[in-house]
Amino acid sequence: MNEIKNGRKEMNRIIKTIVLTISLSAFTMALGLFVNVSAYDAGDIDRIYITSDTALKNLQKEYVPATLEVVDKNGTVVKTDASSSVKLRGNSTSKAEKKPFKIKFNKKYSLFGMDEGKGWNVLANAFDKTMMRNKLGFDLATAMGVPYVSQSHFCDIYYNGALQGNYLVTEPVEAGPNKVDIGDDEETKDFMIEIERERYESDVTYTKSKAGIRFAFNVPEVPTKEQLDNANAVINRAEDAMKTNRMSEYSKYIDVDSFVNFYIVCEIFKAVDFNYSSTRFFCKDSKMYAGPIWDIDLSSGNASKYFYKAYYDGNDSYKNLHCTEMKWFGFLMESDEFVAKVKARLSQMKNRIQNMYADNSLGKSQISQFTTEYGASFARNYASVDQGGAGWSLMKRYSICDNPKGLELDPQPATYNESVNLLQTWLKNRVNYLEAEWKNTHNNYIDMLTASKKGATGIYLDWYNNGLVDGVEIQVSIAGGKFKTLKTLTGDVNTYTAKKIKPGVKYKFGIRTFVKNGNVKTYSPFAYITKKLTLKKPSFKVKRKGKKVKVTWKKVKGAEGYVVYGGKKKGKLKKLKTLKAKKIKYTKKVGKKYYFKVKAFVKVGKKKYYSKGSVKK
Structure with missing residues (x-):
């Protein structure tokens, strides 16, 4: 009997494949996406079949029994688990018509080659018509070295036999081996928190920093009083150090590189909720780290101008710094030492960053690779059900379920290709904007520089030090020659007399401040002034x-x-x-x-x- 049922199930899949192969070409042309539909004959993407006695319309945020069947693109069933479970996940996304899931295997399993785990997030990407933003963000964060980024994999999801569309399966953000490697028992002083500006849930513990940043605890879920007191002390100690704008101070309490990498990725994508929710930090061995990254579907221009008014500069959403609204990064970006690290890291990773949206020496862009490898699946997501697709709309704004104005871009492009092109253009403009913006970001600088005569052969220099200063370097060019260091002064000095000046010769002075962290100096830009003393004519x-x-x-x-x-x-x-x-x-x-x-x-x-x-x- 089971053999007959399995045979019928396989026959149904073959029939669906044939119908889809015939009909897919016409709808993809209307969609604006061109794919090789013949590749779908044997399957063009990995799949997960979820079977449950609970109908999809009745599924809630509590686990119900299910059978999970994992099928590779060759059609081979690589995993069947009849003792698994499924539930809805997400906040606003759970209200959308295309449902996001959380699935749980009976035992740890390496799903699609990712690290073993029992529980997996299945992201619907319902608010992102390209369905790529989360994946692009996770991959860039991994390349940049952001700690413990969730592994992810595109696949098609079926629920009780019906195609739900293209999904991104990801590791959950949680503590454990191969995940966020921190302690999670009652004795640990490690913890993980996320910004939670407004939402309140009775089973969640919240705390506020001195600067008023409200955090929700992820790990431990219910901290003891001792753990809560310790976490508050660590958070406020790190925050106080960041306020000094001195790397020699804040580097004692935060992992600077993780904050640099996390900031660059988040500032590039400009997620609308960065200062609202899902922005995480964790403490390991009494030091704060930034990450893991999460929730990037409403980002990179995919935001309603009518709801997120501050996100836009006129009609442009790629302009303006966004993540500095989160006070910790506001403090850090007032430190020229942190800014210098951001600039250096951006320069170092520029090829990889640009490869998200443009072909370069690293090869075809990621976006091009995704549309090539997963294009048929993306197309099925928007194809009608009678054409073998999931039936989702390219034009409908599914976030209206959570907000009358809607959260995502309004209006949405008419074709899939237009949505992809918009994303590529936005990312290019954003990276170019940030590169120019950060290049001109200087908190410490020389201001109000003047030069005056001091005797017959002296020039008196006077200036104002804006920002932090541990010392001042003065360089000079004589008669248009090369600049050479004239003097290095220590302390917050703002005057200097250059002696033995040759009258009748033009002297150009360059002055810059520096901040020290050990033996490393971070310099401000030079301020320049030119002065020539008069060589008197002999009497x-x-x-x-x-x-x-x-x-x-x-x-x-x-x-x-x-x-x-x-x-x-x-x-x-x-x-x-x-x-x-x-x-x-x-x-x-x-x-x-x-x-x-x-x-x-x-x-x-x-x-x-x-x-x-x-x-x-």
Whole structure:
């Protein structure tokens, strides 16, 4: 009897495949997505069949018995578990027509090659028409080194024989081996929290930081008083250190690299809920880490302008920093040392980041790879049921179930290809915007720089140090030459007198502050100013005694020598003698009518710079 039933089940699948193969070509052209429908003959994607006595319309957030059948793209049944269970998951997404699930096997199982686990999230991506945003975010976070990012895998989901569409199966965010590796018993001082701005659930423990950030505890679910007190102490100690804007302080209490990587990924995707919910941090061995990342379907431009008004700058949603609204990252981005790490990491990972949306030296873009590998499944998601699809709409905004205005982009593009192109363009614009924005982000800088004369051979520099400063570096370029370090000053210094300046020569000063963390210095941008002292013209006298004429002059401060000019015609004088700075007289036999001029000079390299000079008879 079972053999007959299994045979009928297999025959039904074959019939569905044939119907879908014939009809899929027409609907994909209307959809704007071009796929190789013939590849679906033997199956083009892994599948999970969920069978339960509980009808889908009656499924709630409590587990009910189910049978799970895992089928690979070749049609091979690789796992059957008749003792498994299923329930709905999610908050606003659970109210959408396309339901997200949580499935649980009887024993730990390596689903689609991912690390073993009993429980798995099955994300519907109902609010994201491309169905790619969560996957792109998880993959980038993994590449960036964000800790404990959930592994994920695209597949088709069937519930009681009916295709539900394309889904993303992911590991749940929880403590344990191969997951968030922190303690989860009553003795542990480790913990994991997530921002929860407003939602209240009676079985969840909440706490607030000194800065007013409200967190919900994920691990432990119900902390003891001792655990809660310890967590509050760790959170506030880290927060206080972040407020100092000094890496030498906050690096004691947070893992800086995890915060840098997490911030870059989250700022790129600009998830609407980043400062509202699902943004997680965990503590391991008394140090705070940022991550894991979660909830990226309403991100990267997929946001209602009417509901998320602050998300937009005019008609553009890719502009403006978003994650600094979360106070911890606001504090950190006021630290030039943190900003410098963000810039360096962005530069290091730029190829990988751009490869999400553009072909480059790493190969075809991820988005192109996804549409190629999973295009038939994406198409089935939006094909009508009588064409063998799941019947979901490209134009309908499914989040209206949770909010009258809707949460996702309004209006939605008419075709799948348009949705994909919009995502690619948005990501490109966002990355370019952030690169320029971060390049020009400086919290510590020199302001109100002035230069004035200090005696005959000194230049007095005065400035204001904006932000933190452990010292100041002064560089100088003389007569257009290369900049060289003139002086490094320690402390919050804001004046300096440059001495032994050569009058008549242009000096360009560059001044920048620095902050120290051990032996590492993080510099502000240079502020520049140019100053030239006047090389005074010598005041000289001409005394005649017979045919001899004696020319004498007063020393000019800063002069390195003098040149005496002479001639019978006032306008046609020639150089008579070059004298060292110690010489202040010159004698010559001349006729009755003879003119003289004396100039002072200084020398830079082989070039001489002269003062002005007056002519005397």
